[in-house]
Amino acid sequence: MKRGSRLLREAGFRWIGVEAGEYKPKGSDFFLTTKQILLGLGDRSAGLSFETRYLEIQPGGYSTLEKHAHAHAVVVLRGHGRVILDQEICELSPLDCLYVAPGCIHQFHATGDEALGFLCIVDRNRDRPRSPSPRELDRLRSDTRVAALMKTSTDRRP
Amino acid sequence: MKRGSRLLREAGFRWIGVEAGEYKPKGSDFFLTTKQILLGLGDRSAGLSFETRYLEIQPGGYSTLEKHAHAHAVVVLRGHGRVILDQEICELSPLDCLYVAPGCIHQFHATGDEALGFLCIVDRNRDRPRSPSPRELDRLRSDTRVAALMKTSTDRRP
Numbered sequence: 001m002k003r004g005s006r007l008l009r010e011a012g013f014r015w016i017g018v019e020a021g022e023y024k025p026k027g028s029d030f031f032l033t034t035k036q037i038l039l040g041l042g043d044r045s046a047g048l049s050f051e052t053r054y055l056e057i058q059p060g061g062y063s064t065l066e067k068h069a070h071a072h073a074v075v076v077l078r079g080h081g082r083v084i085l086d087q088e089i090c091e092l093s094p095l096d097c098l099y100v101a102p103g104c105i106h107q108f109h110a111t112g113d114e115a116l117g118f119l120c121i122v123d124r125n126r127d128r129p130r131s132p133s134p135r136e137l138d139r140l141r142s143d144t145r146v147a148a149l150m151k152t153s154t155d156r157r158p
Numbered sequence: 159m160k161r162g163s164r165l166l167r168e169a170g171f172r173w174i175g176v177e178a179g180e181y182k183p184k185g186s187d188f189f190l191t192t193k194q195i196l197l198g199l200g201d202r203s204a205g206l207s208f209e210t211r212y213l214e215i216q217p218g219g220y221s222t223l224e225k226h227a228h229a230h231a232v233v234v235l236r237g238h239g240r241v242i243l244d245q246e247i248c249e250l251s252p253l254d255c256l257y258v259a260p261g262c263i264h265q266f267h268a269t270g271d272e273a274l275g276f277l278c279i280v281d282r283n284r285d286r287p288r289s290p291s292p293r294e295l296d297r298l299r300s301d302t303r304v305a306a307l308m309k310t311s312t313d314r315r316p
Contacts, residue, residue: 005243005262010253038255039231047229047260049281050208071205073197075233075277077253085163095168095235097196102205104163119233121279123207 006045008038013056013078013117023055024064029131029153032061032110040124049124056117057081057110062151065107067136070126072100074118081116082109084150087143092116105132105140107150164203166196171214171236171275181213182222187289187311190219190268198282207282214275215239215268220309223265225294228284230258232276239274240267242308245301250274263290263298265308 008015015038023033033055040051054077057063065084074097081092084107085100092098092108100106110116131153132140141147166173173196181191191213198209212235215221223242232255239250242265243258250256250266258264268274289311290298299305 004257004259005246005264006257006259007248007250008255008257010251010255013253015255038233039257045229045231045257045259048231048257050231050279052231052233052255052279071203073203073206073208073210073279075196075210088163090165092165093168095171097166097168097173097210099162099164099166099197099203099206101162101164101203106163119277121208121210121231 004044004047013054013115015054020056028064029151030062030064031151032058033063051122051124053120053122054117055108055120056115057108058115059110059113061110063108064129065105065132065150065152066129067103067105067132068127068129069102070123071102072098072106073121074098074100076116076118079110079114079116080112082111082149083107084109084140084146087140087146089145089149092118105136109149109151162202162205171212171273173212178214186222187309188220188222189309190216191221209280209282211278211280212275213266213278214273215266216273217268217271219268221266222287223263223290223308223310224287225261225263225290226285226287227260228281229260230256230264231279232256232258234274234276237268237272237274238270240269240307241265242267242298242304245298245304247303247307250276263294267307267309 023035040048181193198206
């Protein structure tokens with residue numbers, strides 16, 4: 001294809017030619033979550049200043065509880081879930097679109113019997129995620145619904 | 159919701175609180191195409207350097223034949239279509255992911271009985287699309303398949 005345009009075909013929420021890898025390095029606190037970087041990584045889509053990633057969380061799984069200075073644009077493609085956004089919890093269904101603002105502590109959870117899959121678009125150049133501080137964790141836990149849902153490294157499953 | 163995060167709920171490929179407007183200003187050469195800017199416009203998602211838009215083309219419709227220096231990241235959400243990418247034509251189906259490289263002349267067409275709907279993500283700050291030059295149009299028309307599919311201002315429907 002001229003000038004470097006290219007098409008990635010999908011089959012069963014896997015994109016051909018894209019590796020479905022670990023969501024984060026080992027040791028990070030997540031569960032049953034994988035990531036495919038569809039576009040915006042490396043030289044093959046060098047014209048993009050942002051990454052288009054597909055994250056998938058199996059039933060019962062969750063992403064890291066974290067915050068960072070960059071924002072997320074999220075569009076749900078499959079399944080159902082809940083997301084912690086500071087002290088709020090939002091239900092997620094297919095095609096819901098979410099803005100995660102800079103500095104917002106967030107964590108995605110898959111609920112129901114199907115995987116929760118969503119596009120998560122971020123700046124290519126961005127800061128590293130950080131864990132909430134002990135004080136921030138205490139504040140989150142002051143809400144009983146958030147306390148019941150959130151998972152931290154001390155809750156890690158066997 | 160704290161710190162400005164927010165959720166846009168979807169219903170029938172319309173996002174609540176998002177205007178479904180014209181795809182381009184009047185006089186541009188498109189047909190049966192609408193646009194919703196989900197995130198990245200204005201102050202309410204100021205942390206994003208890119209816009210997440212949803213474009214929808216009704217059966218028989220098409221987007222503008224154009225090129226620009228910025229790239230597109232596209233993820234198909236519904237329907238079927240074809241896209242011209244310089245002198246190539248690619249078939250599009252739900253969840254296919256497309257990189258439109260800088261400078262690539264492109265045009266989306268809805269085929270089949272359902273609307274073609276896709277996310278199209280672009281830099282918030284970007285150059286304006288331009289029409290292909292007469293020489294570029296001649297080059298495109300030298301491919302009979304492209305010539306049969308492409309629509310320009312001289313092909314505009316009544």
